Amino acid sequence: MCGIVGIIGQKAVATDIVDALRRLEYRGYDSAGIATVESGRLERRRAEGKLRNLEGRLLQEPLTGHTGIGHTRWATHGRPTERNAHPHMNAQVSVVHNGIIENYRELKADLTAKGYVFESDTDTEAIVHVITDELSRNDDPQEAVKNALARLQGAFALAIIFSGHDDLIMAARQGSPLAIGHGSGEMYLGSDAIALAPFTDAITYLDEGDWAVLRATGVEIFDRNGRRAD
Ligand code: GLU
Numbered sequence: 001m002c003g004i005v006g007i008i009g010q011k012a013v014a015t016d017i018v019d020a021l022r023r024l025e026y027r028g029y030d031s032a033g034i035a036t037v038e039s040g041r042l043e044r045r046r047a048e049g050k051l052r053n054l055e056g057r058l059l060q061e062p063l064t065g066h067t068g069i070g071h072t073r074w075a076t077h078g079r080p081t082e083r084n085a086h087p088h089m090n091a092q093v094s095v096v097h098n099g100i101i102e103n104y105r106e107l108k109a110d111l112t113a114k115g116y117v118f119e120s121d122t123d124t125e126a127i128v129h130v131i132t133d134e135l136s137r138n139d140d141p142q143e144a145v146k147n148a149l150a151r152l153q154g155a156f157a158l159a160i161i162f163s164g165h166d167d168l169i170m171a172a173r174q175g176s177p178l179a180i181g182h183g184s185g186e187m188y189l190g191s192d193a194i195a196l197a198p199f200t201d202a203i204t205y206l207d208e209g210d211w212a213v214l215r216a217t218g219v220e221i222f223d224r225n226g227r228r229a230d
Contacts, residue, residue, distance in 0.1 A: 006189035029072035030080035036065030078121030
């Protein structure tokens with residue numbers, strides 16, 4: 001289980017996300033990546049190996065979005081390659097994940113039969129398509145994530161962004177920690193509060209089973225039954 005960072009900022013967030021991931025480097029990792037909402041579209045950069053490789057990619061092809069998620073991966077399913085590095089995404093949804101999705105084989109079989117195309121060998125990519133499948137029924141990210149979470153078994157901390165939503169990060173915690181940092185007109189997410197220390201010391205920890213809706217102005221937290229928990 002490795003590092004997750006998310007930021008909704010007032011300026012480009014890619015550099016701050018990489019800096020925050022660096023504070024989680026002590027946990028070890030094999031690859032890293034970042035995705036942002038760029039004028040409503042999802043874009044990502046990934047690299048095998050150290051964060052400096054990801055920084056090199058970002059220098060070549062910068063990301064300027066004000067909302068983004070980042071990850072350092074410790075591979076459990078699929079080799080430590082760029083193709084398997086997080087974030088995993090399609091045109092609608094981008095996800096970073098710590099932990100293991102135990103029912104990913106069943107989910108993958110079901111989603112492949114429905115026409116979803118998998119591009120990696122990870123368990124994580126199933127989450128992307130489960131959320132997309134839910135969005136096809138109800139085009140509301142909050143409802144889609146709530147319903148998707150009920151279909152996932154295993155341990156996870158998740159950070160999720162959506163095309164067309166440049167003021168939204170959704171988060172979920174089940175068996176893998178997540179902390180939310182409150183800024184002034186900015187919000188932060190980290191798998192460890194240490195990652196967020198330079199940004200804010202106002203931290204809320206998600207409880208087991210909680211999921212959260214972050215926007216620049218604040219956060220709403222819900223428990224596994226969908227009841228407000230903040
Ligand atoms: N199971 C996921 C993978 O192998 C997440 C690993 C992690 O926690 O870094 O891609």
